[in-house]
Amino acid sequence: MLFQYLSSAVLLSVASAQSLTQVLSGNNQTSQLAGLVGGFPNLVTQLGSARNITLLAPSNNALGTLLNSTAGKALAANSGAVQALLQYHVLNGTYRADAVTNTSAFIPTALTNTTYANVTGGQRIEALRAGTNVTFFSGLLANTSVVQADVPFDGGVIHVIDKVLTLPASINDTLIAARLSSLAGALNATNLLGTVSGLQDVTIFAPNNAAFRAIGSALANASVETLTSILTYHVIDGTTPLYSSSLTNGTSVATVNGASLTVTFGANNTVFVNGAKVVTPNVLVAGGVVHVIDAVLNPSATAGPTPSATAGTGAFSGASSATNEPFTSGVAVPTTTVGGGAGAASSTSSRANAPMMTGAVGAAALFGAAAFAANM
Ligand SMILES: *[C@@H]1O[C@H](CO)[C@@H](O)[C@H](O)[C@H]1NC(C)=O
Ligand SMILES: *[C@@H]1O[C@H](CO)[C@@H](O)[C@H](O)[C@H]1NC(C)=O
Ligand SMILES: *[C@@H]1O[C@H](CO)[C@@H](O)[C@H](O)[C@H]1NC(C)=O
Ligand SMILES: *[C@@H]1O[C@H](CO)[C@@H](O)[C@H](O)[C@H]1NC(C)=O
Ligand SMILES: *[C@@H]1O[C@H](CO)[C@@H](O)[C@H](O)[C@H]1NC(C)=O
Ligand SMILES: *[C@@H]1O[C@H](CO)[C@@H](O)[C@H](O)[C@H]1NC(C)=O
Ligand SMILES: *[C@@H]1O[C@H](CO)[C@@H](O)[C@H](O)[C@H]1NC(C)=O
Ligand SMILES: *[C@@H]1O[C@H](CO)[C@@H](O)[C@H](O)[C@H]1NC(C)=O
Ligand SMILES: *[C@@H]1O[C@H](CO)[C@@H](O)[C@H](O)[C@H]1NC(C)=O
Ligand SMILES: *[C@@H]1O[C@H](CO)[C@@H](O)[C@H](O)[C@H]1NC(C)=O
Ligand SMILES: *[C@@H]1O[C@H](CO)[C@@H](O)[C@H](O)[C@H]1NC(C)=O
Ligand SMILES: *[C@@H]1O[C@H](CO)[C@@H](O)[C@H](O)[C@H]1NC(C)=O
Numbered sequence: 001m002l003f004q005y006l007s008s009a010v011l012l013s014v015a016s017a018q019s020l021t022q023v024l025s026g027n028n029q030t031s032q033l034a035g036l037v038g039g040f041p042n043l044v045t046q047l048g049s050a051r052n053i054t055l056l057a058p059s060n061n062a063l064g065t066l067l068n069s070t071a072g073k074a075l076a077a078n079s080g081a082v083q084a085l086l087q088y089h090v091l092n093g094t095y096r097a098d099a100v101t102n103t104s105a106f107i108p109t110a111l112t113n114t115t116y117a118n119v120t121g122g123q124r125i126e127a128l129r130a131g132t133n134v135t136f137f138s139g140l141l142a143n144t145s146v147v148q149a150d151v152p153f154d155g156g157v158i159h160v161i162d163k164v165l166t167l168p169a170s171i172n173d174t175l176i177a178a179r180l181s182s183l184a185g186a187l188n189a190t191n192l193l194g195t196v197s198g199l200q201d202v203t204i205f206a207p208n209n210a211a212f213r214a215i216g217s218a219l220a221n222a223s224v225e226t227l228t229s230i231l232t233y234h235v236i237d238g239t240t241p242l243y244s245s246s247l248t249n250g251t252s253v254a255t256v257n258g259a260s261l262t263v264t265f266g267a268n269n270t271v272f273v274n275g276a277k278v279v280t281p282n283v284l285v286a287g288g289v290v291h292v293i294d295a296v297l298n299p300s301a302t303a304g305p306t307p308s309a310t311a312g313t314g315a316f317s318g319a320s321s322a323t324n325e326p327f328t329s330g331v332a333v334p335t336t337t338v339g340g341g342a343g344a345a346s347s348t349s350s351r352a353n354a355p356m357m358t359g360a361v362g363a364a365a366l367f368g369a370a371a372f373a374a375n376m
Helices: 001-016 020-026 031-038 041-049 060-068 071-078 079-088 171-177 181-189 193-197 211-215 216-220 224-232 359-365 367-373
Strands: 053-058 089-092 105-108 123-129 132-136 144-151 156-161 201-206 236-237 251-254 261-264 271-273 276-285 288-293
Touching: 020 031, 020 144, 031 060, 031 079, 041 079, 053 144, 060 071, 060 236, 071 079, 079 089, 089 105, 089 359, 105 236, 123 171, 123 224, 123 276, 171 193, 171 201, 171 276, 171 288, 181 193, 181 201, 181 224, 181 276, 201 276, 211 216
Parallel strands: 053 156, 201 288
Antiparallel strands: 053 089, 105 123, 123 132, 132 144, 144 156, 201 236, 251 261, 261 271, 271 276, 276 288
């Protein structure tokens, strides 16, 4: 015990004198990353002088898998996107593995380039522990786990991870990949899609397709004005995105519509927005965050959840279900399948159990928007 303590303390003091590039090239799991970073002299300078950072370093295997994929090959040809992606792997602050807890934390990264992200203070990454498993969630709920923790260097620590992170994509691309096509189509039909996709520090409560379908009769004859009023009630254009960590029981938030939403915490860690239940929280997007909900919100009927509800309550009384998913005609269909479907109605709001991307979609969507473009 004592010996272990002493030897790791000695290793730490020796190793911590080393620069990032020395540590990366000397570690047999990160030599490829060292080579990749070396191709970006500005980044080497930036990282070399940075202090108090955490680098999530994709293992040689993780990088190899990516660079062998179609998406990876497309990405490799776009040095701006590669640089943005590398910046997304750099966390502001020294986060040792034991600082990651079983409550989601949304840590700012060095990705601030507005071509790729619009989150004040840097695009965020979600950190969450399950037992000994330290996991980071990036765009499209892609998850990567730490395989070698707390490698010290003179600017902070490195965690070697088993997959390359996914850059959070635009709202548009995220809605399509997550099969939230009714919302994508409705935003397009009201000419809001472009505006919403470009917002900074945005939060969107995104009804899934089943939610739109359930009130099909109410939507069928809705005017563009009515629809716009409904959709803008789902969008919060704030000064910081509202990740689950910043929601508290009873929080009231003003929407782009003008009217406010109320957040209520139910039993078993469920979260409701007015009467709708959050079925998949914290899908990171370029400008902020999307929370998938199971009912369409109504700015004219803002009742909260029924006590001890296990599912959301519809807010359009008298509406009946449509045969087809509203607004989906002509909306792009993803070429890949999201595991469980972020839009699936049956998921829980616990991150540990949330649907995630399968390996297949992970490879195709690793770079978010870049990958989608490559697939078209
Ligand atoms: C990588 O290095 C570790 C120790 O630093 C060693 O135990 C391991 O065998 C090495 N793996 C390979 C594949 O060389
Ligand atoms: C990438 O492809 C090369 C050549 O096909 C192969 O040798 C290598 O094992 C692959 N790497 C990974 C990590 O799949
Ligand atoms: C942001 O990204 C764009 C596109 O890759 C690039 O041209 C620009 O130089 C980047 N800006 C900064 C500050 O790195
Ligand atoms: C890192 O975060 C601190 C506050 O937590 C902030 O003052 C600093 O500007 C950030 N650094 C960068 C490079 O964004
Ligand atoms: C390191 O960064 C974190 C997060 O920005 C900050 O809270 C902390 O004070 C910084 N520590 C030092 C020694 O600068
Ligand atoms: C989370 O961690 C805390 C403190 O370690 C522990 O008390 C709690 O039971 C954990 N919760 C879950 C759901 O694992
Ligand atoms: C960030 O916001 C600017 C200004 O609204 C916009 O031009 C840009 O496309 C946005 N970037 C992303 C990645 O959405
Ligand atoms: C760690 O958690 C992630 C996400 O929940 C999961 O995909 C992965 O298989 C887990 N790894 C281990 C070693 O349990
Ligand atoms: C949304 O994404 C689809 C598929 O990638 C694309 O065809 C469409 O032009 C995009 N619309 C906007 C407003 O960005
Ligand atoms: C949230 O607040 C409501 C209303 O005050 C209360 O009924 C409910 O029990 C609270 N939820 C939790 C999880 O404390
Ligand atoms: C909460 O979980 C417990 C145990 O799984 C279950 O008995 C109870 O019905 C759940 N309550 C709600 C409101 O989901
Ligand atoms: C989006 O709306 C435009 C008209 O504003 C229409 O031409 C286009 O077909 C729509 N696209 C989708 C995917 O619905």
